[in-house]
Amino acid sequence: MLSTQPQLAVSTVIFALRKTGAESPATLWLPLVRRIREPFGGRWALPGGPIRASESLSDAAGRNLLETTALTPQYLEQLYAFGTVERSPGTRVVSIVYWALVEAEEAERAAEGENVRWFPADDLPELAFDHNAIVGYALWRLRNKMEYSRIAHAFLGERFTLAQLREVYEAVLGRPLDPANFRRQIEATKSVVATEERQSGGRHRPPRLFRYNESFDLADNGPLPHA
Amino acid sequence: MLSTQPQLAVSTVIFALRKTGAESPATLWLPLVRRIREPFGGRWALPGGPIRASESLSDAAGRNLLETTALTPQYLEQLYAFGTVERSPGTRVVSIVYWALVEAEEAERAAEGENVRWFPADDLPELAFDHNAIVGYALWRLRNKMEYSRIAHAFLGERFTLAQLREVYEAVLGRPLDPANFRRQIEATKSVVATEERQSGGRHRPPRLFRYNESFDLADNGPLPHA
DNA sequence: CTAAGTAAAGGTACAAATGACTAGAACAGA
């Protein structure tokens, strides 16, 4: 009876924004882990692992992420449970996949190693299992969610300019946005609060620094019990 | 190693619309199953069961639903994987929950029994496990999805009037909609196609019957691999 | 046969949100 039960695991698709050059626009990157065992030995895969008896699913996702990539995400949300019969050769595996966001600074700190490397999200190699499709779905969810929620903030630090926030939107949505109209829309939602500080150093008018409105629902996930 | 693995199950929240009186507005109902074993013996719970080695998660949800309630849903979508440590006393259970819609006629056919009964979604008794919270979340997803997709059709049959379609929206969203504006919006999306038939019998101008546009994405779930 | 009642179906008027665009303000660096 128990022997026919599918094997259960959690994995996480975690995105960060990276700027390759000073002029080039930022793009989405994600860390992958090299598999050492079969099946798919040597291939790159999403970080993940088993669930312990004492931890919830989201805790398991966070722990596995920390253990394999040393990253602590700013945002973590369940993506989907994948469980077709043939997705893992040999064993039946059900993967509960999370998706997450880290800010750029935090992503820098987590050094790459022989078995952990960052890849551009829109140009991945052939991954283990169905992980290419999973990343594709995570990307869709992220882009979708950018349009009706305020998760963009998870890519940024404590204080930021509206230009930086706009850069996040432009990178994820993949199209340029009008600075003036963007400002109007963001200010209308009141998701953001102006501080008195400004950022100097640029060869132009110093932009005002903003911070996020604490009393603002960033994710818009409904009455979701933590799980 | 395997002994510490959580037990895996699927459950389904399945909604249908019911009209109690001719004048009263339609409301959401869902079938529940009486538990015979402990824990929560005697309590009402969501229909569900274990996953077989040969079936996918959605197949398992559909099969368990058919076996316990004799219902075949018009629409079936994964809701969430619930897996906190304390959600089932004694054993650790991870439930992959689906939500589904059936049209009224199909719901009528599935007779109630001693151990299966329909309940109004907004007035449930105390259910087993965390199932009250799960239904609440499913309701939120349904209402949310009504606003940006065309799932409403899953509540109706092959042909329907715009008034019937509007009734579905009004029941789920819980507020009246302007008939004229509703018509304009629906026709603008082209999700619906006018037939030449009209529905006679009412004491008023006979409304035109519509059918759904086949080449129209009803769910808007993105590049989701079946799972 | 006619009048009354009802919902269908089409249309108008106003408000709000959005998108394209213009222009002055405020800095760094030459």
Next chain:
DNA sequence: TCTGTTCTAGTCATTTGTACCTTTACTTAG
């Protein structure tokens, strides 16, 4: 001081959303 750049505020046309009105076409009562 001049120049290049971005920040920031504002205008205007268009689209979208909401409220409401009118006519049409049927059924039923008398």
